[in-house]
């Protein structure tokens with residue numbers, strides 16, 4: 131074990147698995163691919179005991195190989211050298227587009243639900259093949275080849291999917307940067323990945339507002355010479371978008387020069403398909419590397435079996451393709467199966483709270499997949515809209531990104547599902563590529579608040595974080611780990627394999643460490659408790675406290691910053707920042723009784739919004755004299771978490787604090803600058 135403290139989660143979660151609600155639901159109508167628990171158990175057992183045979187067959191059944199693999203799996207978690215489908219060759223774009231375009235050219239591949247519903251559009255598999263081919267042709271003409279990284283900075287529109295598939299068609303590696311990231315964050319990711327080409331758009335539209343995408347790109351790339359070509363999709367067509375001669379090219383002009391078919395390039399199963407940056411315990415984001423064969427199989431298998439997707443189903447994944455949920459369940463999973471996927475550009479509130487339900491009614495969506503944070507919002511403000519629409523086409527309701535409380539689960543089941551849908555609470559991560567713990571719709575009975583059971587091949591384990599020993603029985607609490615390789619697991623961190631090993635493989639040797647606390651109840655069901663590292667989860671967005679701290683520290687008034695996550699009714703967790711100032715007599719220091727503190731608050735919030743992105747902005751910044759520290763100078767975030775959660779009466783043992791005398795002033799600052807303001811709202 132490393133010196134990390136993974137026990138923190140237990141402070142916040144007093145509920146033991148045994149005390150949680152324990153009733154089962156199973157209400158999937160009609161026959162499912164896996165139709166009962168016994169079959170799940172049998173298949174699961176085989177996937178763990180005989181992965182060669184199980185995944186060998188699945189790999190052949192679900193994917194088209196240009197050259198068959200000769201061995202199913204090699205390498206180990208301990209060595210961090212896992213490989214699947216050795217010597218096999220395939221192309222992800224061929225698997226997601228061509229084979230369906232040949233069989234069903236007129237079947238809708240993508241249903242575009244635009245910000246303004248008047249712009250909605252359907253793209254068939256036949257059209258998708260032509261569009262993907264043309265963009266691949268453009269990239270090829272710019273010299274993009276197998277193994278090159280290409281950045282994509284686009285909103286949730288079909289062009290994003292087309293761009294990603296075009297990159298994959300060449301065997302190049304896409305790195306999608308969520309369009310909500312600031313210019314600085316975008317630049318860091320482009321530089322780290324060494325992208326020479328970027329695909330973006332003129333402007334974005336979200337909730338009726340315009341986002342000046344190309345302007346953000348130009349700001350970010352100011353002084354970055356490594357990007358030689360930018361392909362700009364015309365999303366709004368606003369006049370006067372600055373285009374740099376020789377570097378910036380319009381998508382519609384360049385694709386018009388290309389032919390409607392471009393042959394896919396065969397890739398080794400282990401060639402990287404994409405990078406996706408995510409936040410960890412350390413300051414800078416890390417490029418998680420996913421493989422072509424294993425990732426694609428994981429995406430296809432979980433989409434088929436967890437969601438029980440049948441050929442005519444319509445999947446509405448409401449997450450953005452800038453995050454892993456969009457990669458796996460808006461693009462690769464459904465398209466690998468030839469399933470229609472809804473691409474939603476807007477927000478649940480635009481133009482009104484009926485938006486989700488109109489989408490489902492209009493396209494007869496059978497599957498709806500969303501983060502609990504959106505459900506909390508709807509439950510609070512948009513519930514009355516639901517009954518206006520016919521959403522009876524729904525069969526499976528998914529939840530992802532953060533724990534779903536049993537109450538919200540029941541609400542989802544009753545109000546959206548009409549007690550007639552399966553709720554699939556799916557626990558997974560950017561690094562896992564596809565679902566780790568999730569019920570198979572129609573087979574695995576569900577319990578409100580539990581993500582239920584491990585997916586095929588996921589050899590889940592609960593480890594005692596204190597002793598580092600696995601707890602093999604049921605009715606246990608600890609951290610969640612996986613003890614054998616699964617096909618879609620991340621293979622590396624871009625340019626930093628040592629970090630990959632240290633983060634995931636070193637904490638508990640022989641296991642992959644998820645970073646989450648979890649319990650396993652007496653039925654063998656898993657209950658996810660939340661992160662045990664310095665990652666917070668705000669509205670399903672994964673944020674690094676260290677990254678936010680670094681951004682605050684860039685302000686010249688700031689001496690030190692400590693960022694924590696506390697429970698929040700609407701967003702799941704909220705970011706609270708504690709900041710001490712260099713000059714305690716700073717005019718903005720509220721501790722000096724001055725009211726200009728608001729200005730500094732605003733400045734610091736703007737700093738985080740500008741340097742990382744609006745979604746990372748702290749809910750509150752609390753200015754304090756000093757931060758609580760141990761004798762060795764380590765900030766005791768536990769103390770800050772307790773105080774900010776209004777649990778100052780449960781601070782526990784403070785004997786390791788070097789400056790325990792500041793605690794009353796911390797409590798005061800939290801009361802004045804946060805809790806009292808909260809009450810007034």
Ligand code: WTA
Pocket residue numbers: 408453454455529530531532533534555556557558559560561581644645646658659660661667670671672
């Ligand atoms: C959390 C999102 C509870 C978890 C797919 C994980 C969840 C992190 C669930 C990964 C769930 C995801 N229940 N917690 N169903 N799903 N998480 O990389 O803490 O953005 O480690 O991937 O989200 O976030 P990421």
